[in-house]
Amino acid sequence: ACGSDSANDNEADAGADEEGLKIAIITSPSGVDDGNFNEDNYNGILQFIENHPDATVKAVREESGDPAAAVQAVADIVADYDVIITPGFQFAGVSSIAVENPDKMFILNDSEPAPVDGQTDFDNIYAMNFAEQESGFFAGIAAALETKTNKVAVVNGIAYPSNVNYQFGFESGVNYANKVYGKDVELVELSGYAGTDVTGEDVGGNYAGSFADEPTGKVIGNALIKEGADIIFVAAGGTGNGVFTAVKEAKDDVKVIGVDVDQYDEGANGSENIVLTSGVKFMAMNIERALNSIVDGTFEGGNVVLHADTDSTGYIKEEGRHQLSDDTLSKLDEAYELVKDGTVVPASNFNEHSPEDFPGL
Amino acid sequence: MSDYIVEMKHITKRFPGIVANDDVSLGIKKGEIFALLGENGAGKSTLMSILSGMYEPDEGEIYIRGEKVQIKSPNHAANLNIGMVHQHFKLVDDYTITENIILGMEPISKFAGLFPYVNIRNANRTIEELSKSFGLEVDPKKKIADLTVSMQQRVEILKVLYREAEILIFDEPTAVLTPQEIDFLLGIIEGLRNSGKTIILITHKLEEIKKVADRCAVLNKGKLVDVLDVKTTSINLMAQLMVGREVSFESEKAPAQFKEEVLKVEHLTVKNEDGFEVVQDVSFTIHGGEIFAIAGVADNGQVEIADAIAGLTKASGGKIFLNGKDITHDSIRNRTETGISYIPEDRQRYGLFLDFDLSTNLGAKQYYKEPFSNKGILKSLEFEQFGSRLIDKYDIRSGQGIHTQVRSMSGGNQQKAIIAREIELQSPLMIFVQPTRGVDIGAIENIHNMIIQQRDQGKAILLVSLELDEIMNVADTIGVIYNGRLQKVASSESLTTNEVGEYMMGARHE
Amino acid sequence: MSKNKKKVSLSYRLLWPIRNEKWQPITIPVFSILISFIAAAIVILLLGKNPIIAFYNLFQGAGIFPKASYAGYKSMLTDFLSLLNAMTPLIFASLAVAVALKAGLFNIGVSGQMLVSGFLATIIVGYSGLDAFIAKPLVLMIGIVAGGLMGGLVGWLKYKFNIHEVVTTIMLNYIAQYVISFFIHMYYIDPVSRQSKYITEAARLTLVDVELANLKMDISLGFILAIAIAIFIKFLMDKTVVGYEIKAVGSNRNAAKYTGIKVGKNTVLAMVISGSLAGLAGVTYYLGYFASIQPKVLSNIGFDSIAVALLGNTHPIGIIFSSFLVSIIDEGSTYMSSQAGIRQEIASVIIGLILLFSACGAYLKHKVSSLKEKEVERKDSES
Amino acid sequence: MDTIIIDGLSFALPLFIMAIGGIYSEKSGITNLALEGFQGFGAFIGALSAVLIANAYGTDVENLFYVALLFAMIGGMGFSVIHAVLSIKFKANQVISGVVINILALALTTFLTTQINALVFGAASDKFRLGVSERFTIEGLADIPVIGAVFTDVYPFQVIIIVIAIFAWYVLYKTRFGLHLRASGENPHSVDAAGVDVAKIRFSAVLISGLLSGLAGMCFAYSISAQFSSSIYMGYGFLAIAALIFGNWKILPTLAACLLFGFAKSGGTFISQALALPSSFTDLFMILPYVLTLLLLIFFSKSNQAPRALGEIYDKGKR
Ligand SMILES: Nc1ncnc2c1ncn2[C@@H]1O[C@H](COP(=O)(O)OP(=O)(O)OP(=O)(O)O)[C@@H](O)[C@H]1O
Ligand SMILES: Nc1ncnc2c1ncn2[C@@H]1O[C@H](COP(=O)(O)OP(=O)(O)OP(=O)(O)O)[C@@H](O)[C@H]1O
Ligand SMILES: [Mg+2]
Numbered sequence A: 001a002c003g004s005d006s007a008n009d010n011e012a013d014a015g016a017d018e019e020g021l022k023i024a025i026i027t028s029p030s031g032v033d034d035g036n037f038n039e040d041n042y043n044g045i046l047q048f049i050e051n052h053p054d055a056t057v058k059a060v061r062e063e064s065g066d067p068a069a070a071v072q073a074v075a076d077i078v079a080d081y082d083v084i085i086t087p088g089f090q091f092a093g094v095s096s097i098a099v100e101n102p103d104k105m106f107i108l109n110d111s112e113p114a115p116v117d118g119q120t121d122f123d124n125i126y127a128m129n130f131a132e133q134e135s136g137f138f139a140g141i142a143a144a145l146e147t148k149t150n151k152v153a154v155v156n157g158i159a160y161p162s163n164v165n166y167q168f169g170f171e172s173g174v175n176y177a178n179k180v181y182g183k184d185v186e187l188v189e190l191s192g193y194a195g196t197d198v199t200g201e202d203v204g205g206n207y208a209g210s211f212a213d214e215p216t217g218k219v220i221g222n223a224l225i226k227e228g229a230d231i232i233f234v235a236a237g238g239t240g241n242g243v244f245t246a247v248k249e250a251k252d253d254v255k256v257i258g259v260d261v262d263q264y265d266e267g268a269n270g271s272e273n274i275v276l277t278s279g280v281k282f283m284a285m286n287i288e289r290a291l292n293s294i295v296d297g298t299f300e301g302g303n304v305v306l307h308a309d310t311d312s313t314g315y316i317k318e319e320g321r322h323q324l325s326d327d328t329l330s331k332l333d334e335a336y337e338l339v340k341d342g343t344v345v346p347a348s349n350f351n352e353h354s355p356e357d358f359p360g361l
Numbered sequence B: 001m002s003d004y005i006v007e008m009k010h011i012t013k014r015f016p017g018i019v020a021n022d023d024v025s026l027g028i029k030k031g032e033i034f035a036l037l038g039e040n041g042a043g044k045s046t047l048m049s050i051l052s053g054m055y056e057p058d059e060g061e062i063y064i065r066g067e068k069v070q071i072k073s074p075n076h077a078a079n080l081n082i083g084m085v086h087q088h089f090k091l092v093d094d095y096t097i098t099e100n101i102i103l104g105m106e107p108i109s110k111f112a113g114l115f116p117y118v119n120i121r122n123a124n125r126t127i128e129e130l131s132k133s134f135g136l137e138v139d140p141k142k143k144i145a146d147l148t149v150s151m152q153q154r155v156e157i158l159k160v161l162y163r164e165a166e167i168l169i170f171d172e173p174t175a176v177l178t179p180q181e182i183d184f185l186l187g188i189i190e191g192l193r194n195s196g197k198t199i200i201l202i203t204h205k206l207e208e209i210k211k212v213a214d215r216c217a218v219l220n221k222g223k224l225v226d227v228l229d230v231k232t233t234s235i236n237l238m239a240q241l242m243v244g245r246e247v248s249f250e251s252e253k254a255p256a257q258f259k260e261e262v263l264k265v266e267h268l269t270v271k272n273e274d275g276f277e278v279v280q281d282v283s284f285t286i287h288g289g290e291i292f293a294i295a296g297v298a299d300n301g302q303v304e305i306a307d308a309i310a311g312l313t314k315a316s317g318g319k320i321f322l323n324g325k326d327i328t329h330d331s332i333r334n335r336t337e338t339g340i341s342y343i344p345e346d347r348q349r350y351g352l353f354l355d356f357d358l359s360t361n362l363g364a365k366q367y368y369k370e371p372f373s374n375k376g377i378l379k380s381l382e383f384e385q386f387g388s389r390l391i392d393k394y395d396i397r398s399g400q401g402i403h404t405q406v407r408s409m410s411g412g413n414q415q416k417a418i419i420a421r422e423i424e425l426q427s428p429l430m431i432f433v434q435p436t437r438g439v440d441i442g443a444i445e446n447i448h449n450m451i452i453q454q455r456d457q458g459k460a461i462l463l464v465s466l467e468l469d470e471i472m473n474v475a476d477t478i479g480v481i482y483n484g485r486l487q488k489v490a491s492s493e494s495l496t497t498n499e500v501g502e503y504m505m506g507a508r509h510e
Numbered sequence C: 001m002s003k004n005k006k007k008v009s010l011s012y013r014l015l016w017p018i019r020n021e022k023w024q025p026i027t028i029p030v031f032s033i034l035i036s037f038i039a040a041a042i043v044i045l046l047l048g049k050n051p052i053i054a055f056y057n058l059f060q061g062a063g064i065f066p067k068a069s070y071a072g073y074k075s076m077l078t079d080f081l082s083l084l085n086a087m088t089p090l091i092f093a094s095l096a097v098a099v100a101l102k103a104g105l106f107n108i109g110v111s112g113q114m115l116v117s118g119f120l121a122t123i124i125v126g127y128s129g130l131d132a133f134i135a136k137p138l139v140l141m142i143g144i145v146a147g148g149l150m151g152g153l154v155g156w157l158k159y160k161f162n163i164h165e166v167v168t169t170i171m172l173n174y175i176a177q178y179v180i181s182f183f184i185h186m187y188y189i190d191p192v193s194r195q196s197k198y199i200t201e202a203a204r205l206t207l208v209d210v211e212l213a214n215l216k217m218d219i220s221l222g223f224i225l226a227i228a229i230a231i232f233i234k235f236l237m238d239k240t241v242v243g244y245e246i247k248a249v250g251s252n253r254n255a256a257k258y259t260g261i262k263v264g265k266n267t268v269l270a271m272v273i274s275g276s277l278a279g280l281a282g283v284t285y286y287l288g289y290f291a292s293i294q295p296k297v298l299s300n301i302g303f304d305s306i307a308v309a310l311l312g313n314t315h316p317i318g319i320i321f322s323s324f325l326v327s328i329i330d331e332g333s334t335y336m337s338s339q340a341g342i343r344q345e346i347a348s349v350i351i352g353l354i355l356l357f358s359a360c361g362a363y364l365k366h367k368v369s370s371l372k373e374k375e376v377e378r379k380d381s382e383s
Numbered sequence D: 001m002d003t004i005i006i007d008g009l010s011f012a013l014p015l016f017i018m019a020i021g022g023i024y025s026e027k028s029g030i031t032n033l034a035l036e037g038f039q040g041f042g043a044f045i046g047a048l049s050a051v052l053i054a055n056a057y058g059t060d061v062e063n064l065f066y067v068a069l070l071f072a073m074i075g076g077m078g079f080s081v082i083h084a085v086l087s088i089k090f091k092a093n094q095v096i097s098g099v100v101i102n103i104l105a106l107a108l109t110t111f112l113t114t115q116i117n118a119l120v121f122g123a124a125s126d127k128f129r130l131g132v133s134e135r136f137t138i139e140g141l142a143d144i145p146v147i148g149a150v151f152t153d154v155y156p157f158q159v160i161i162i163v164i165a166i167f168a169w170y171v172l173y174k175t176r177f178g179l180h181l182r183a184s185g186e187n188p189h190s191v192d193a194a195g196v197d198v199a200k201i202r203f204s205a206v207l208i209s210g211l212l213s214g215l216a217g218m219c220f221a222y223s224i225s226a227q228f229s230s231s232i233y234m235g236y237g238f239l240a241i242a243a244l245i246f247g248n249w250k251i252l253p254t255l256a257a258c259l260l261f262g263f264a265k266s267g268g269t270f271i272s273q274a275l276a277l278p279s280s281f282t283d284l285f286m287i288l289p290y291v292l293t294l295l296l297l298i299f300f301s302k303s304n305q306a307p308r309a310l311g312e313i314y315d316k317g318k319r
């Protein structure tokens, strides 16, 4: 969280200026202060407001996480805003509201709008998804290069496309490092935690089955450490806290790789830090971009997937926010360019490639 | 400076809808036995609860040893050396005798000189000594739940003595005791007086007052009627002052006219929870127009016989016939329907729904049939009319008539409500267990008359009572029970009180 | 002394609205609710917001007062209908708690019973493609039967083995949650929502997006039923032999047995009725409000209903009102949060405060009657 | 195999100490469904204090483990005052009070966490991050087969809990206060008649339940995620209530119940991992503790008896 802006402090300007864009962000139960996925979206709005001080934002939490309730929450308030921003899978159903309210604008993150009467593209919905597999890919390379036990693992929440993308990307990265940099790193998978993706396909991996189950996260973390994994990519939402705790308690030298946003602060463990780096997607930037397009009048509805070519995916390499060796950093830079120019295309949930066989391997 | 150790001046205490004590002034001298007399609901318990710190009076003053005090709590009362043995015992069932007695004044020792603990071992010894020195032997390690009522009462008395009370209040201590136990208790009370303690005794039994009390105050409907010198006042006068009319002690009773057999019990055996046979091979019959009384010392199986007939406990052997029909395995409801009324011993536990109002309680045995309900639908008007009629007919007194919550009624009036309900069933067999326990003499007279009236109408009556006088007075046939066995069954004329007493104690066999 | 008397009459005057004993069952809850709104107002003031506006927003959001602007196809009416839709399961659930309480039983397992009946109705009818006229009544039937059986099991274990119903229901809550999660994951998962697959429109107890006069409304079919059942339960408890027996068992088991009432039968029966009501809550919740089940999540309604039932004095009509109030606050909270910038937790805090103050109703009653007596005395001594 | 014991114990012991709190309250006659709220609020205060102190004195929050535990106890106790006042002074329905306290605790702590983070730390976050607790292993003892696991990877709070539990046992069964407390739950009239203030006893009992629950909440916070957030409300308060009823309101049998929950829980996880079944099956193993409990209760429940005056509002005048 940057700045002291809490969810409610910006509301004071509401109505002060009729001209300003009225923005609402509706989130999952963890709210815009989760220091994570939601917050990054929110930060994008705050950055936008910094440059457009007459704009206002209101943050609303939907308490159940249920898709029907999520849509209801949007319906409750849509009349009062110009732009509705909804980060999270459960908001796919807002498309019906968008159809009913053609004068309102919607920005979806992490999902495509649900079809309405067969229509999947909407003039007033900008739905953005990220190529998480790319971020995961960098995490995989980093893990494979830094591991001492030659065993690494990825922990996920639920096998939604975004999570599977992270997983496949990570596995692609490990395989890539094995092949290209001559490593011999093994991916640890616990039995009993394989994920099932949205088409019902078994995708393997270590899935906790929830984004908010810390105890299970810890159990999985401990089990992986016991199996010898010393670098764990944690893409599991709140469940990930459990993995972090397991790693912090571990006596062995184990590290994690954060996800979505820079999670370095969460890795503090006494005088040490367990976060190696984080595989991120730059959501704030893209939210701000979308908001700008509304003000410019260049807003266009549509469903986009954002890649490294727009600097939308990546990893954390700022000094003091990671613990990667210089060698790893330079190798990651190489890989980044290859991904950016399309030489390497890591496997994702639905891109027809697999972690064992993808362009550039 | 007066010579009264306790003085209560102009005490008034109100409860919703009723003035329980109305400007009562009393003085009690040190070293006397002072009796309190009055009908049910006259306000005796309330007045004494005020003295023992359970209630605070709305008006009035209290002086102890000449000093004005405001008794705010039982603890405060204890500090003033006042102790009360309550009408409804205040004991913890799960605790041992010792634990109950020392509660609030525990002897403390220290583990390793550091951790204080309640030294139960010492306490057990103290209690044993204390109980011996007053002639009230108990086994300090026994749990209250395993004790007979009279034993529980001993514990209550010991509790007060342990606290070194100088002023002891007994609220109807004899209501639950057998004649032998009563004699014993009165002996104890006199002994206490002789050792210098002041005793206040609430009782409905005038002969007890006559026997031990020095003076006696009579309350009526909350007001003090008079304070009498017991030596110079006749029992009849006391009764008259109390009830406000002439009372007869011997029930007028025409000779019994036995009709056909109503109840037949054959070789009845009942086991308690521990599998112990508390009733063994009991057989007897009761005819219409007959009052059959079971005499016996408490806990000799008489209540279990009544329970088994009414269906509250299972018979483990034998058969029960009602009007020739085998009801041994019938449900309680079926037995009621076939014709049994039952006045249970413990009115609060079994007889009443304390949180329901009076009319609901009065209808509790008939709610499911005409005219109280029709096809499963209750008719509240019927309940109300029925309730009002019974309140009048049986003189049930309460603050708010049929709408009174039964919990707030005095014990005697609760009892009257149950009796009214059961008699109204007009069952061929009526079982009365301790029907006059805790009931004032006016009401006792009424209840006895009602029982006899029912008999004269051809009902068969089973009476279980611990009061030998009551049995001798009312019964046509007496069965004496000892240790779960019927020792003797004979017509009441053929037995003397002494003989029955001997059978009861197991001193005589058939 | 005279100062003391003044104090008495002052607080006595303050409490004037609840002095009349006859109206206390109504005046006391209303009074408690007022106090709690004042307390909540103070909380909101402390946050630097205007409580009047916040409360107004709350009611606007729930469709009681009109909003400044409405989205397409929406109006105050549609908001109000959503309120009724959300309120329906809460009424049933609170009735379930109340009936059990009458029998002296504490049904803390309403959530579990809701889940089981909702799940069974979902898999039996929800995916069946049956015609609406058969499907909807069938869903209700399954709700009643499944909930009733589960409640009955609790009653039976209590009666037969003396297992405390609180333990049984807590255990069954967990068991239901995990077992149903297993089945949903194995057979009924919607891979996209990660909840059970959506049920057919025909099986839904809420008509969604009914277009009428250019509005899209959610019409809760269960609501009318909930009101009818509340009245029925009131009748059952107060006016019938069944109700008499259940209350008798709740009041004094021993005395009930002695009067010839079958204690075991009534314990089970009360739990069956309670469970059936919970089952109705379950089907109106999962097949009405949501149309899908989140695995491993117990509905909060099961717990809220305990408090709502007691706020309604365990009186069925009272429960309708207490559910209404609590639902308003629940439903209006999103709009309040969006308008006044007050976080939704404050809505929970308000609900908590209301329940808290209403819990003190007995004390208020006692206070009033003792003040009354003193007042009478005062008048006596003055004259 | 060791994990079953290690994880089982680290779950069972906090549950146990919370259940003891429940026993105190219920033995004194006050129904206590508020344990869940107490433990959450306690953990909140504990974490908040640790974070604030670390901030003020510039120490690492890792070093404030014991401080957090202490303040969690104070916090739990402070919050329990509401239940005590409501159910004793205001004669409120104890069930309603308990349920409401749970609702309030969740709402208040979630709300305050973000508010305080925003106000004090200038960063609106929904959690207070704590350092992980260290875990120690007693060398020699840990090598004993099977039993050794008991001495492996022990959290310091487990030792604290055991010490407190023993003390709690001693107070409840051996001291004057304990004698009065248990009597208050059986027959408050007798306690009153003995000149002991029933209200005071019950008040203290409820406060003790708050104190112990607060401790438990903090332990859960440490053992599960090393932070405070609203995920602390996982229904363990209700589980503790189930345990104490299972244990017939007695401390030792309650320990057995808690161990059963703990081991069955970690055992279930272990089995599902060992059998390598698809993840959906994990859910089936998770019901193990609860099914076992019900089965055992069928055999052991016959003689169970709640404190006789439990949940009754004590009114001197009531006969
Ligand atoms: N509700 C969700 N639906 C789909 N994907 C999700 C959801 N929550 C999280 N994710 C995905 O999981 C990844 C990691 O989770 P993250 O830490 O961001 O969780 P979160 O959104 O804060 O979770 P929550 O808000 O549900 O607690 C994100 O990239 C996001 O794509
Ligand atoms: N706590 C109370 N609440 C309401 N009314 C009460 C309460 N205690 C006593 N009363 C009423 O006060 C009156 C006097 O009761 P009290 O118990 O003093 O009578 P008593 O003389 O002891 O009668 P009994 O011989 O039946 O024991 C009765 O009418 C009773 O109903
Ligand atoms: Mg009396």
Ligand SMILES: [Mg+2]
Residues within 6 Å of the ligand: B040, B087, B172, B411, B412, B438, B439
């Ligand atoms: Mg009496």
